[in-house]
Amino acid sequence: QSSRAPAISVSAESCIPAGLRLGPVPGIFKLGKYLSDRREPGPKKKVFSYPVPPVFQVRMVRGELVDEAGSSALEWIGLIRAARNSQEQTLEAVADLPGGQIFYRALRDVQPGEELTVWYSNPLAQWFDIPVTATPTHDEKGEERYICWYCWRTFKYPNSLKAHVHFHCALSHGRPFLHHDH
Secondary structure (H helix, E strand, C coil), rough: CCCCCCCCCEEEEECCCCCCCCCCCCCCCCCCCCCCCCCCCCCCCECCCCCCCCCCEEEEEECEEEEEECEEEHHHHHHHCCCCCCCCCEEEEEECCCCCEEEEECCCCCCCCCCCCCEEHHHHHHHCCCCCCCCCEECCCCEEEECCCCCEEEECCCHHHHHHHHHHHHCCCCCCCCCCCC
C-alpha cells in the first residue's frame, strides 16, 4: 500500500466477536507508515462470518476469518488500515512475546458494515518505540490538533502524529517521543 494509491478498506460482513485473533501478520511490520489525516476513497474488501457476499469481505469459517474467495487472513490482513484515533479503532496489534509474531485482536464485537482498522497495543507500541500518548491542543476554531514537538507539523488525529514521529519526522532523529504538557 503506497501513500499515493487509494487504500482498500476491509469491512465486516457479519459480526466479528471481541477477542478474535487474526494473523500472524506476515512480512515487515510497519503499521501506520502510510497513515494520513485524510481518507481517500478506494476499493472495499469485506470480511464476514456467513454467508459469502460479493466484494472484498471476510467471514468466519470453522473459527477462522476468511475472505470471499476462502483465502485466510494471511492473504489480506495487510490491507487493514491503520486507525487514526481510538474512536475508529476496531482491532489492536499484539504480540505474545517482545519481538514475536504479531496478531490483530478484535477490541469489541465488530458489527456488519464496520471497517476494520488497527493500531498498536501499548506494549507493542513501546516495543517499536511508537508514542503511546498524544496530547491535543486547540486551534483558533477550537478544534483539536496534535503538534509534533520536533518539527511543529500539525495533525488532526493522534495516531497520524505518532506515525509521523516514528516514520517520517526528520528532526526526531529516531529519538523517542517527548511528551509535553502544554
